[in-house]
Amino acid sequence: MLLKILRYLRGYVRFTVVGRFPERFLNIALHNRLRIWDVERSSGTLSACMYMRDYRSVRHYARKAGVRLRLTEKKGLPRLLSRYSDRSGLIFGAAAFVITIFVMSLFVWSIDVTGLSTISESELRQMLKENGVYVGAFLPAIDDSTVSRSVMLSDPRVGWMAVNVTGSYISVEIKEESPSPEVEDLSKPCNVKARRDGRIIRVEAQQGRCDLKEGSGVVEGQVIVSGVLEDQLGGLRLVHAKASVIAETTYHADFTIPKTMTVYHPTGEVKDRLSADLFGLDLPLTIGGVHTVDHLSDEIVESPAPLDVTLPISLNTRRVYALEELEKSLDYNSAKELLLKESRLYELFTLAPCTVLKRDYDFTATDDGFKLSVDYTCSEDIAVQDGIGTQ
Amino acid sequence: MSNQKQQKRRFMGELPPMRTLPCIEFSGNREVVIEGSRGVLEYSTDCIRVNTDGMVLSLNGRGLNLRCISDSSLIIEGFITNVEFIV
Numbered sequence: 001m002l003l004k005i006l007r008y009l010r011g012y013v014r015f016t017v018v019g020r021f022p023e024r025f026l027n028i029a030l031h032n033r034l035r036i037w038d039v040e041r042s043s044g045t046l047s048a049c050m051y052m053r054d055y056r057s058v059r060h061y062a063r064k065a066g067v068r069l070r071l072t073e074k075k076g077l078p079r080l081l082s083r084y085s086d087r088s089g090l091i092f093g094a095a096a097f098v099i100t101i102f103v104m105s106l107f108v109w110s111i112d113v114t115g116l117s118t119i120s121e122s123e124l125r126q127m128l129k130e131n132g133v134y135v136g137a138f139l140p141a142i143d144d145s146t147v148s149r150s151v152m153l154s155d156p157r158v159g160w161m162a163v164n165v166t167g168s169y170i171s172v173e174i175k176e177e178s179p180s181p182e183v184e185d186l187s188k189p190c191n192v193k194a195r196r197d198g199r200i201i202r203v204e205a206q207q208g209r210c211d212l213k214e215g216s217g218v219v220e221g222q223v224i225v226s227g228v229l230e231d232q233l234g235g236l237r238l239v240h241a242k243a244s245v246i247a248e249t250t251y252h253a254d255f256t257i258p259k260t261m262t263v264y265h266p267t268g269e270v271k272d273r274l275s276a277d278l279f280g281l282d283l284p285l286t287i288g289g290v291h292t293v294d295h296l297s298d299e300i301v302e303s304p305a306p307l308d309v310t311l312p313i314s315l316n317t318r319r320v321y322a323l324e325e326l327e328k329s330l331d332y333n334s335a336k337e338l339l340l341k342e343s344r345l346y347e348l349f350t351l352a353p354c355t356v357l358k359r360d361y362d363f364t365a366t367d368d369g370f371k372l373s374v375d376y377t378c379s380e381d382i383a384v385q386d387g388i389g390t391q
Numbered sequence: 392m393s394n395q396k397q398q399k400r401r402f403m404g405e406l407p408p409m410r411t412l413p414c415i416e417f418s419g420n421r422e423v424v425i426e427g428s429r430g431v432l433e434y435s436t437d438c439i440r441v442n443t444d445g446m447v448l449s450l451n452g453r454g455l456n457l458r459c460i461s462d463s464s465l466i467i468e469g470f471i472t473n474v475e476f477i478v
Contacts, residue, residue, distance in 0.1 A: 027430035030462040039457035041436050 011052040011076030014038075019067025022046040028061045052078060107279055108137045109168040110310035117176055119157055124174065127151050133163065133170060135312045136279030142170075169309065188387060189238035192225035194218040195382040198247035208241030218247065218382070227388055238388055245383040249354070251376040253346055255339045258369040260329045264294055269322035277301075277314040290322035297321065330370070336363055339372035347376070354378035413443035420471040423450065426464040431457070439467055449475040 017025050022045070029036060029050075039048040050058065052074065062069045084090050111133065113121055128134065131147045144163035152158050159177035163170060192208060200216050208225040218224060227241035269292070274285040289295075303314035330338070340361075347356060358377035363370070413427035425441055425448065432447060433440040439455050441448045455469035 023431045023434050026434070026460065030430070030460060033462065035461070037459050039434070039460055041434055041456075046434065 007049075007051075008076050011074070011078035012049050013052050013055045013071055014047060014049050014073040014075070015055065016070045016072055017046040017048070017062070017067050018044075018070060019065065021065065022067055025062055025065035025067045028065050029058060032061065034058065034061075047072065052076065105168055106139050107168065107312070108133070108135055108139060108142070108170055109312045110170070111135060112169070112171045112310075113174065114171065115174040115176070119155070119174070119176060124151075124172070127155060128172065130154075133172075134280060136281065139165065139168065184240075186240045188240060189227045189389075190241055190385045190387045191223045191227045192241045192243045192245065192383045193386045194220055194222045194224055194245070194247070195384040196220050196249055198249040198380075198382055200224070200245060200247050201379055202246040203243060204246075205241070205243040207239055208243060210243065224383065241385070243383050244381055246379055247382045248357070249378050249380055249382065251351060251354075251378060253343065253350075253374050253376070255342045255346070255372045255374070256366075256369055257330065257335055257339055257342075259335075260327055263326050263328050264296075264323040265326045266296070267292065267322045267324050271320045271322075273318040273320060275316045275318070277312075277316055279312045282316075290320050292322040292324060294323040294325065295320050296323055332365065332370070335365075335370040336372070339363070339370060343372060343374050346374075351376060351378060354380040411444050413448070415448065417471075420452070421468060423467045423471065424464070425467070428463060428465055431460070431465070436469075441465065445478070447477040449473075449477055451475070 019025070026036065026039070026046075026048075034050065034054045036048045036050055039046065055071070058069065081091070111125070111128065113124055116124060125134070128147070128151065131150050133142055133147055142163075142165065144165055147163050148161040152161055157177055158174060160175040162173045164173065192205075197219050198217070200212055200214055200218060202214060203210050203212065203224065205225045208227050209229055210225045212218065212224055224245050225241045225243040227239050229237045229239055231237060269290050271288065271290050272286070273289065276283045276285055297318050297320045300317045300319070301314050302317070304311050343359075343361075354376075356376055356378050360375040360377075362373040362375075364373075365371075413425055415426075416424040418424075425443070427443055429442040429444060431439065432442050434457065436455055437451060437453065439450045439457070441450075450467060450471055451473040452469050452471040455467060455471070457465055458468050459466040
C-alpha cells in the first residue's frame with residue numbers, strides 16, 4: 001500500500017515493449033538500476049510499469065536491445081497536476097480549502113457549559129472571556145488548567161471547574177460550591193426583641209421566658225422573650241432565647257403620578273438590520289436604520305448547528321422599532337389604575353416577607369396630579385435576637 | 392575448514408555458505424521469490440527462464456507473471472507445474 005502511494009506521488013508510466021527479445025531490454029534496464037514492476041506478457045508484447053523520470057532515459061537502452069517502446073498510460077500525481085496546470089483556479093481553490101480548514105481549526109468554534117445551577121450562563125461566559133476563552137479565541141493560547149484555576153479563584157461560588165478542549169470545541173464542566181450552613185451559637189446568651197412596632201398575634205418561644213400575652217402591643221427594640229431565667233432559689237441563669245413572634249404591623253406608602261406624562265409610542269416604522277457574526281466578529285450586512293432617535297429593538301440569532309455542533313457563524317436579525325415621545329394627560333380612572341399597579345409592585349417586592357391582611361386605599365386628585373395613599377396591615381415575624389453582654 | 396567444524400555445522404542444521412548460489416523460495420506452486428538472479432532469459436505466460444550464477448532455472452506453468460523485478464531478484468506468480476534446473 002505504502003509502495004503504491006509512493007509510486008503514485010512520484011508518477012509512473014505503463015509502456016509496451018515490441019521486438020524480438022524484450023527480455024534483453026528488461027535485463028539491460030535492470031542492470032542500470034531502473035525500477036520496473038507489473039511486467040505482463042501478452043500476445044508477443046511485454047508491458048510493464050516504470051517511474052516517469054526513468055522512462056525519459058530509457059530510449060537508449062531500448063535501441064541497444066533492439067526493441068521499441070510505446071507509452072500506453074501515464075499515472076500519478078505529476079500527471080494529475082500537469083493535466084490541471086492550465087486550470088490554476090482549481091489548484092488554488094484546493095489549496096485555499098486546505099489552508100482555510102487548517103486556519104479555522106486554530107480557533108474556538110463553540111463553547112458548551114454544563115453544571116450551572118445558581119450562576120447564570122452569561123455570567124460564566126463573561127468570566128471565561130476575561131480569561132481568554134470565547135468563540136473565536138486562538139486555541140494554542142488557551143491553557144485549560146490556568147483558566148479553570150483562575151475562574152475558581154475569582155468567583156468563590158465556583159467549587160470545581162474543568163475546561164475540556166476537543167478540537168475546536170470547548171466544553172466547560174462546572175460544579176458550584178454549596179454554601180456552608182449558618183451555625184447558631186447556642187452557648188451565647190441573648191434576648192428576643194421586636195424588630196418593629198406591632199401587636200402580638202402569636203409567640204412561639206422555644207427557649208427563654210415570655211411575659212407578654214397575645215394582643216399586647218410592642219415597640220421596636222422591646223424585649224419579647226427574655227434570655228435571663230430565674231430559678232426557684234432566686235438565682236439567675238442566662239440562656240440563648242429563641243422564639244418566633246408573629247405580630248400585626250402596619251405600613252404606609254404614598255404613590256403619586258403627574259397629570260401629564262411623557263410616554264414613548266411606536267410610530268409604526270420597523271427596520272430589520274442584518275449582521276453576520278463570524279468568530280465573534282460582528283459584520284453588518286445592511287446599513288441604515290430608523291429615522292427617530294428613540295427606538296426599541298429585539299434580536300433573533302440564527303446559528304447553524306449540524307449534528308448538534310454549534311458553528312461559530314450566526315446570522316443576527318435586529319428588528320428596530322421607531323418610537324416617538326408623546327405628552328399624555330391622564331384622567332382619573334387611568335391614573336388610579338396606574339397607581340394601583342404601582343402599589344401592587346410595592347407589595348410584591350417591599351412587603352415580600354409579610355402577609356398583607358388588609359389594605360386601606362385613599363386616592364386623591366391634587367393640583368399637580370394624583371396621589372394614592374395605602375395603609376397596609378400585615379402579619380410578620382418581628383423577632384430579632386440581641387445578645388446579652390456588657391458594653 | 393577442519394573436519395570437526397564441518398561436523399558441528401551439520402549438527403546445528405546450518406547451510407553451507409551461499410555467496411554465489413541463488414536463494415529460491417516457493418509459496419506452494421503459486422509464487423516464487425528468486426534472489427541472486429542475473430537476468431531473465433525467456434519470459435512468456437507458459438515459461439520463464441531465469442539466469443542464476445552457474446545454472447538456469449526454468450519454470451513452466453500457466454499464467455506466469457513477473458510481479459516485481461530488480462537487477463538481482465524477482466517475484467514470479469502464477470500456476471507453476473514444473474521446475475527445472477539446467478546446469
